[in-house]
Amino acid sequence: xxxxxxxxxxxxxxxxxxxxxxxxxxxxxxxxxxxxxxxxxxxxxxxxxxxxxxxxxxxxxxxxxxxxxxxxxxxxxxxxxxxxxxxxxxxxxxxxxxxxxxxxxxxxxxxxxxxxxxxxxxxxxxxxxxxxxxxxxxxxxxxxxxxxxxxxxxxxxxxxxxxxxxxxxxxxxxxxxxxxxxxxxxxxxxxxxxxxxxxxxxxxxxxxxxxxxxxxxxxxxxxxxxxxxxxxxxxxxxxxxxxxxxxxxxxxxxxxxxxxxxxxxxxxxxxxxxxxxxxxxxxxxxxxxxxxxxxxxxxxxxxxxxxxxxxxxxxxx
Amino acid sequence: xxxxxxxxxxxxxxxxxxxxxxxxxxxxxxxxxxxxxxxxxxxxxxxxxxxxxxxxxxxxxxxxxxxxxxxxxxxxxxxxxxxxxxxxxxxxxxxxxxxxxxxxxxxxxxxxxxxxxxxxxxxxxxxxxxxxxxxxxxxxxxxxxxxxxxxxxxxxxxxxxxxxxxxxxxxxxxxxxxxxxxxxxxxxxxxxxx
Ligand code: SF4
Ligand code: SF4
Numbered sequence: 001x002x003x004x005x006x007x008x009x010x011x012x013x014x015x016x017x018x019x020x021x022x023x024x025x026x027x028x029x030x031x032x033x034x035x036x037x038x039x040x041x042x043x044x045x046x047x048x049x050x051x052x053x054x055x056x057x058x059x060x061x062x063x064x065x066x067x068x069x070x071x072x073x074x075x076x077x078x079x080x081x082x083x084x085x086x087x088x089x090x091x092x093x094x095x096x097x098x099x100x101x102x103x104x105x106x107x108x109x110x111x112x113x114x115x116x117x118x119x120x121x122x123x124x125x126x127x128x129x130x131x132x133x134x135x136x137x138x139x140x141x142x143x144x145x146x147x148x149x150x151x152x153x154x155x156x157x158x159x160x161x162x163x164x165x166x167x168x169x170x171x172x173x174x175x176x177x178x179x180x181x182x183x184x185x186x187x188x189x190x191x192x193x194x195x196x197x198x199x200x201x202x203x204x205x206x207x208x209x210x211x212x213x214x215x216x217x218x219x220x221x222x223x224x225x226x227x228x229x230x231x232x233x234x235x236x237x238x239x240x241x242x243x244x245x246x247x248x249x250x251x252x253x254x255x256x257x258x259x260x261x262x263x264x265x266x267x268x269x270x271x272x273x274x275x276x277x278x279x280x281x282x283x284x285x286x287x288x289x290x291x292x293x294x295x296x297x298x299x300x301x302x303x304x305x306x307x308x309x310x311x312x313x314x315x316x317x
Numbered sequence: 318x319x320x321x322x323x324x325x326x327x328x329x330x331x332x333x334x335x336x337x338x339x340x341x342x343x344x345x346x347x348x349x350x351x352x353x354x355x356x357x358x359x360x361x362x363x364x365x366x367x368x369x370x371x372x373x374x375x376x377x378x379x380x381x382x383x384x385x386x387x388x389x390x391x392x393x394x395x396x397x398x399x400x401x402x403x404x405x406x407x408x409x410x411x412x413x414x415x416x417x418x419x420x421x422x423x424x425x426x427x428x429x430x431x432x433x434x435x436x437x438x439x440x441x442x443x444x445x446x447x448x449x450x451x452x453x454x455x456x457x458x459x460x461x462x463x464x465x466x467x468x469x470x471x472x473x474x475x476x477x478x479x480x481x482x483x484x485x486x487x488x489x490x491x492x493x494x495x496x497x498x499x500x501x502x503x504x505x506x507x508x509x510x511x
Contacts, residue, residue, distance in 0.1 A: 016449035045488060045490050047447050047488060047490075048447065050440075051439070053440060056436055057418060057437075058418055059414055060510055060511075068493070097343075101343065110500060110509075111500045112497055157396035157398070161396070162397050171401050196360060197360035197361070197394050197396040197398070201394065201435075206431065
């Protein structure tokens with residue numbers, strides 16, 4: 001599809017989080033696509049994809065739920081746009097597995113009483129923005145460049161792994177989020193924890209795990225001088241944003257990790273003991289802001305770690 | 318069990334169990350040569366008593382019960398790092414899934430019931446509503462796990478921010494979801510699926 005000639009149109013699978021705790025991701029995705037004049041039409045009556053719990057206990061159920069969603073999505077024209085990294089991963093994984101495993105495919109088609117739509121292209125909004133809409137066009141569309149905003153791009157686990165499934169970017173050293181940030185005029189920082197796990201689905205059953213892993217991520221971003229973190233997954237956002245105060249309470253002391261000890265005082269000084277709040281943005285919030293969408297339409301009021309002081313400081317509000 | 322000496326014999330090696338794991342996961346455990354790369358990158362190995370490479374080794378030795386008796390499989394975050402990095406294409410993340418499924422079927426000797434409970438409630442929600450109902454998920458988890466006050470302060474904050482919906486409407490085609498659950502149960506009864 002050549003951008004500019006034909007208007008891009010997508011079917012859209014928001015997923016459960018985007019209708020609840022990650023509502024600002026949904027709001028800002030719609031606002032951004034509208035600003036870019038890219039069509040987005042929600043798949044009617046979609047179901048929960050099962051996320052991690054479903055495949056943790058029953059792979060066949062997980063594949064069947066996703067296959068059912070893919071066949072619902074077939075009713076809406078256009079490639080399927082997905083914003084949630086977990087939904088994206090499950091839908092792509094289902095297509096990948098069922099294409100490779102004939103027997104599994106038959107079982108799934110029995111379970112959903114119909115064919116699985118294995119050829120409906122499933123795309124994460126990152127690839128839609130960077131590759132289909134295009135970085136240069138994105139850059140041209142910027143009305144309010146995010147100048148001076150230092151952003152730590154957080155990929156987490158499922159956007160790029162395992163390599164043969166999402167086909168989004170390099171599975172060890174991706175750059176798609178940084179590329180988009182540069183197009184928006186922001187400054188991506190180099191940091192160590194951009195692909196480390198945040199504890200994802202343990203938020204309910206083992207919050208202690210989430211606090212420990214998320215603390216390491218926040219610390220790493222602070223140490224790299226980031227003003228904020230950018231994510232493309234409602235689970236990552238939940239863990240890093242909602243639990244930030246708890247993390248501070250639990251890990252308030254200055255960083256004294258093994259790393260700090262080995263490399264002595266130099267890094268210790270570099271390590272932030274300031275416990276700065278780090279606002280956590282969805283990629284679509286930052287992109288829409290750069291496109292000149294009024295901040296009131298981006299769901300900032302739903303965020304726990306208030307981003308407004310930072311945006312005011314950078315004259316982006 | 319952990320500290321007991323391991324004696325390998327026809328009696329102690331459960332080969333049938335390992336075959337089930339291989340069939341469910343679609344991954345061989347025999348290919349592993351114990352380089353340890355999976356465990357080196359695993360964000361959760363610090364919480365596990367058997368890190369991923371040792372899980373594979375135990376399976377190679379037919380020690381399924383030892384694996385199921387531990388907490389490792391319930392501390393795996395499904396991050397796919399192990400699968401991504403294994404030089405021998407052992408799909409450890411899928412093996413972990415298979416192990417959890419088998420433990421779930423047995424209603425396990427697993428001690429990690431909180432994780433299982435959260436998963437169970439999540440799936441119950443899909444069956445009842447078609448989509449997740451996060452408020453019910455959190456409330457039911459606290460009730461059933463006996464931690465009535467857990468994250469109590471978080472609840473009102475999230476509701477006031479519009480992040481937790483107080484009410485939930487059922488998906489219109491909820492009957493279709495129920496039919497999928499039923500058909501899968503039926504297939505398993507007839508032995509048409511694992
Ligand atoms: S990375 Fe692969 S080969 Fe190496 S120990 Fe893990 S499973 Fe075995
Ligand atoms: S998928 Fe599980 S076992 Fe593999 S690296 Fe991630 S947490 Fe560890």
